[in-house]
Amino acid sequence: MNKAMHLQRFSAAAALCLVVVGMPLAAHADNAKKPAPSNPVWQEECGSCHIAYPPRFLPAESWRSMMGALDRHFGTDASLDARTAATIETFLVQNAKRGKPGQKPDGSILRITETKWFRSEHDEISAAKWKSPAIGSAANCGACHPGADKGSFRERDIKVP
Numbered sequence: 001m002n003k004a005m006h007l008q009r010f011s012a013a014a015a016l017c018l019v020v021v022g023m024p025l026a027a028h029a030d031n032a033k034k035p036a037p038s039n040p041v042w043q044e045e046c047g048s049c050h051i052a053y054p055p056r057f058l059p060a061e062s063w064r065s066m067m068g069a070l071d072r073h074f075g076t077d078a079s080l081d082a083r084t085a086a087t088i089e090t091f092l093v094q095n096a097k098r099g100k101p102g103q104k105p106d107g108s109i110l111r112i113t114e115t116k117w118f119r120s121e122h123d124e125i126s127a128a129k130w131k132s133p134a135i136g137s138a139a140n141c142g143a144c145h146p147g148a149d150k151g152s153f154r155e156r157d158i159k160v161p
Ligand code: HEC
Pocket: 045, 046, 047, 048, 049, 050, 053, 066, 070, 073, 074, 076, 077, 078, 088, 110, 111, 112, 113, 114, 137, 138, 139, 140
């Protein structure tokens, strides 16, 4: 083996070592901010009028009801062809909020902003604040969560206008 080859092998081994050592560290960091589940069809179709609301904020029952009535979607028609709708529904249901064991989530709630969880998480925001011009509606997540369109709602990023 000549010297150059030897060096090459050495650096390959070193690189491998770095990868192996780096892996658990990266995996650990990921726990804190695991990339939000995504799907290109969902992102495009459900992110055209508002942000693509992350599936984890509603139970599967709610997503099923919503996807079954897209022609009457909060006062607008958001219809899709059956195939596209089925793809999106599968993604939403698979990544939906999971209820506590033995608890049947209420599938009649279609708004994230009307869930108990949302209300208690945002209880310090006044009714007047929600309607202020810079916000407009509680459904406008991005007004206070700058990463909302990328599925990030981290506490330290929150800025209430
Ligand atoms: C044609 C426009 C349009 C499309 C496309 C659309 N939406 Fe909506 N969506 C609306 C409107 C309008 C509202 C009501 C917004 C408000 O009250 O501020 C809404 C509200 C919502 C809400 C409730 C937000 C809250 O108040 O918590 C959810 C959840 C939602 N949409 C999911 C979806 C999903 C899933 C898709 C894709 C299948 C989708 N939307 C596609 C127009 C659309």
